[in-house]
Amino acid sequence: MKETIQLLADIVNNLHDFIQIYVSSSLNLSLTDKDLHFWIMGFIGIVVFLFVLVISKIIVKMPFGITILSFLYTTTFMFVLVFAIEIQQALTNRGNMEFEDALVGLLGFFAFFLVFVVIAFAFFMTRRLLKSLFKK
Template identity: 70%
Template sequence: MKDIIEILAEIVNNIHDFILFFVSDTLHSNATDKDLHFWIMGIIGIIIFLFVFILSTIISRMRFGITILSFLYTFTVMVVLVFAIEIQQALTSRGNMEFQDAAVGLWGFIVFFLFFAVLSSIFLVIKKFITQSKKR
């Protein structure tokens, strides 16, 4: 996993250098590194926001929309958390930084969520059955 992070870091650094070269040499701009971060991260952020907003609007209209949105948000937080833990292990040399650890951690969340979903569904079916029995 450490190798993957190093490769990704190298890719990001190369993109950074290309953008900096393009802006300063091709566009003849005196933009600083901070200016580039402001613009690039602002653009990336607004594109991601618009994608998430459109997707969330579509999902929220579905029958279990809020549940799906909650799952997606939680899953996103879990992805960040498991990779943060793996990176922390690499930086502190306490434990082994392995992609499989992150994958297994996320799988644990999915299994627990499925268990929760099954229990919730059973509860809702029983509740609906009791409500319909009382109406008769």
């Protein structure tokens, strides 16, 4: 996992250098590191926001749309959490930073969510059956 994070860090650093050295200097912008972060992160953030906004509006109109949206938000949170824990283990040398640990943690969330879905479906179907029985 350390190698993967190092590879991603190298890609980000090379992209950063490319933008700062080639793009900024060729356009005579003389952007500082803070300026570069402001513009690039602002652009990435607004593009991601607009994408999520469009997808969210589509999902909310679907049956169980809020549940789907909640699942997607929680899944995003869990990805950040499990990788933050693994990175924290590497930084503090308390435990081993392993990609497999992150995957197993996410698998635990998906397993628990599947149990939730089965219980919710059983409750929904029981309630529906009882309503149809008492209407007669």
